[in-house]
Amino acid sequence: MHTVVLALALVALVFLPCAVALLICADGAVARVRQRIRGRRDRRALHILDRTLTHQSISLAALDEHQPSIQQIAADLRRLDRQRLGIATRSKVWHAAVLLAYDDRLRLASRCLGVCEHLDQLDGVDLEIERVRVEGELEAAGLSLRAGSHRHQDH
Incomplete structure (x- = not known):
């Protein structure tokens, strides 16, 4: 019984710092994934806007009327x-x-x-x-x- 407890304690001692490091690094990884998703969404929106502006004629004077x-x-x-x-x-x-x-x-x-x-x-x-x-x-x-x-x- 003592051998099993000792073995579990050693495993916990070895893997606990790894688990903490993984949690700390996971925050940065999540932020990078969010940034990539946001970047893709922004590029897609710009592509749609570009396609819309290419096919439609927009008067710049009409845009300045509201300023x-x-x-x-x-x-x-x-x-x-x-x-x-x-x-x-x-x-x-x-x-x-x-x-x-x-x-x-x-x-x-x-x-x-x-x-x-x-x-x-x-x-x-x-x-x-x-x-x-x-x-x-x-x-x-x-x-x-x-x-x-x-x-x-x-x-």
Whole structure:
């Protein structure tokens, strides 16, 4: 009986680290499989879109009709800036929503004025730094982002 228990203990001692390593590595393998599936799905969607665009004539002017003017984007940015520094500080959910809307408008303004931005690719402190950089680039391009700054530019 002791021999069987001793043999099982030795087998467990040998295979337990292997089982733990397998569990740790399995997480990475699952992530790689998910990424491959997502990549295939994205390639398939792009292929379908490409095939659709090849067979249909889409007017770019019709696509731009739904984009707000740069003046509207600037007004939205000023309003959202006031909200993110004021009322949005009362609630984490409200603050997150205002920041998402603010970043969306920064992306639109950047696209309109030809400013390079990487807001989608960053988070945390890096996103804050990129937000400040993009704001500076947009202001250098002539867009007033602060509530009182558009009055000062007129004088």
